[in-house]
Amino acid sequence: MAGALSFNNVGMTFPDGTRALGGATFDVNPGEFITVVGPSGCGKSTLLRIASNLETATEGICNVDRDSIGYVFQDATLLPWRTVAKNIELLAELHGVDKAERDERVRNVIDLVGLSGFEDKYPKQLSGGMKMRASLARSLVMKPRVFLFDEPFGALDEITRERLNDELLRLFQLEGFAGLFITHSISEAVYMSTKVLVMSSRPGRIVASFDVPFEYPRAHSLRYEPKFAELCGEVSTALRGALV
Amino acid sequence: MTDLNSQVAVTPPSSRRPDDAPIETTNRVRASDIIGPAVVFVLFIAFWYALSTRLLPEQKRFLLPTPHKVLKEGFFTWEAGEQRGLFPILKSMWSSIQVAVIGLIITIIIGTALATAMATRRWVERATWPYLVALQSAPILAMTPLIRALIDGVQTQRILVVVLIAFFPIVNNTLFGLLSVEKSQHELFTLHGASKWTRLTKLQFPAAMPNIFVGLRISAGLSVIGAVVGDFYFRQGGVVGIGAQIDIYRGRLWGSELIAAILLASAFGLVVFIVFGFLSKLAIGKWHTTTRGQ
Numbered sequence: 067m068a069g070a071l072s073f074n075n076v077g078m079t080f081p082d083g084t085r086a087l088g089g090a091t092f093d094v095n096p097g098e099f100i101t102v103v104g105p106s107g108c109g110k111s112t113l114l115r116i117a118s119n120l121e122t123a124t125e126g127i128c129n130v131d132r133d134s135i136g137y138v139f140q141d142a143t144l145l146p147w148r149t150v151a152k153n154i155e156l157l158a159e160l161h162g163v164d165k166a167e168r169d170e171r172v173r174n175v176i177d178l179v180g181l182s183g184f185e186d187k188y189p190k191q192l193s194g195g196m197k198m199r200a201s202l203a204r205s206l207v208m209k210p211r212v213f214l215f216d217e218p219f220g221a222l223d224e225i226t227r228e229r230l231n232d233e234l235l236r237l238f239q240l241e242g243f244a245g246l247f248i249t250h251s252i253s254e255a256v257y258m259s260t261k262v263l264v265m266s267s268r269p270g271r272i273v274a275s276f277d278v279p280f281e282y283p284r285a286h287s288l289r290y291e292p293k294f295a296e297l298c299g300e301v302s303t304a305l306r307g308a309l310v
Numbered sequence: 311m312t313d314l315n316s317q318v319a320v321t322p323p324s325s326r327r328p329d330d331a332p333i334e335t336t337n338r339v340r341a342s343d344i345i346g347p348a349v350v351f352v353l354f355i356a357f358w359y360a361l362s363t364r365l366l367p368e369q370k371r372f373l374l375p376t377p378h379k380v381l382k383e384g385f386f387t388w389e390a391g392e393q394r395g396l397f398p399i400l401k402s403m404w405s406s407i408q409v410a411v412i413g414l415i416i417t418i419i420i421g422t423a424l425a426t427a428m429a430t431r432r433w434v435e436r437a438t439w440p441y442l443v444a445l446q447s448a449p450i451l452a453m454t455p456l457i458r459a460l461i462d463g464v465q466t467q468r469i470l471v472v473v474l475i476a477f478f479p480i481v482n483n484t485l486f487g488l489l490s491v492e493k494s495q496h497e498l499f500t501l502h503g504a505s506k507w508t509r510l511t512k513l514q515f516p517a518a519m520p521n522i523f524v525g526l527r528i529s530a531g532l533s534v535i536g537a538v539v540g541d542f543y544f545r546q547g548g549v550v551g552i553g554a555q556i557d558i559y560r561g562r563l564w565g566s567e568l569i570a571a572i573l574l575a576s577a578f579g580l581v582v583f584i585v586f587g588f589l590s591k592l593a594i595g596k597w598h599t600t601t602r603g604q
Binding site: 118119120135137139140141143145146147148156157159160161188189190 | 492494495497498499500501502503504508512513516517519594596597598599
């Protein structure tokens, strides 16, 4: 039985002949959080774009319930003319959810991501971390069963990033979605995931897979334990191998 | 839960303040905001006095009366014989204002509609763009004899000139704004199956507002110019526009009324500019940031 999101030998060759992705096969099940690490330009983002139908794979099959996808972009992509609450309401609005229901959902997720008190602020009044929270909340409103993250915390400072990692893990446990996360950071990958996939440089292929054995909820102190460092080291070695 | 939230509050209250700061500074009136313009104003009046009492050759000075004479005859005389005094100036001013405003409204409606069509249908853009550029560079005044020959009614002719002159900036800026939406924002709408109409109303138009207001401001200024200049060429019957009135004063060598009319026409342009600046601030000031390098 395929997962909530399944890639079956999915490959991508752009019209100009560039081969971005060379045959990826893996499933993401509800309750799984899979992170893909790889060198820049190896086609990690292409995976997400195929999963969300922003692009169509040239080979293979990608199965996913398209009505149930949450997509968090690299930048927060908030609409600057909408307040935080209005931004969070947006996707529900696009899906025709009625007003009373929208308000209810928005209230809930605002509490969930810790944005209470910021409902009426405009994006320009928020810090980078706050914007990302709003962006997460916006997707959460639709209760996605499959959540795609395209390096969402890449632009944040390390402390903010670690806090948002904890936040996202808490949401993951709460909602039990199937998560597919792209990142450059090995420690972020290991800290967050149930499984880390390593991709080679272009055309991207999955060259290694690491199951992460740590129990949820994970505490910040995990980052400083030897077994954590050891796993990071293994992923790093695989990544170096993938670069050649 | 509350414990967790306080632990993860990314922005401490103290560092939030700088984010709000720009809003406060734009509202504060600084001394330099008043002193600068005041100094320039005094210099302007002084230069005017020098011009009308010393610099101009004597036989031309009657065309540029001193400021206090203009004030007395042009502004503080309500109505005196023939067409002298403030009242006839205001009356012709009113006629021009109507032409400018009607022309501007028509321009906004047609211009925005055309820009929308161009933004959503590539072929409309391709088909019309060369002619818009041609219209922009064409000397509209050179067309006035043709306009006069083809179109009946002075009022219609005057409005048409306004539309022709004010048209391009609205279309250009609106189109630019509608097409400048970030790719990731478009993709967000694509992901959630937004229709073309939803995309236009919830994404492209709001995002284009800053550009639309730039276009509005330019077009509004041009509509005033269009109305005043159009007056020079189109006048028949009783009421004439301020442009025509200025030409009459020049012909009769009434310096005070001439200058008063020019000043009022300029003031009208200024008011239009300020009104649109205010509207712009009202509509987008809350969320849009203008940046100025230090």
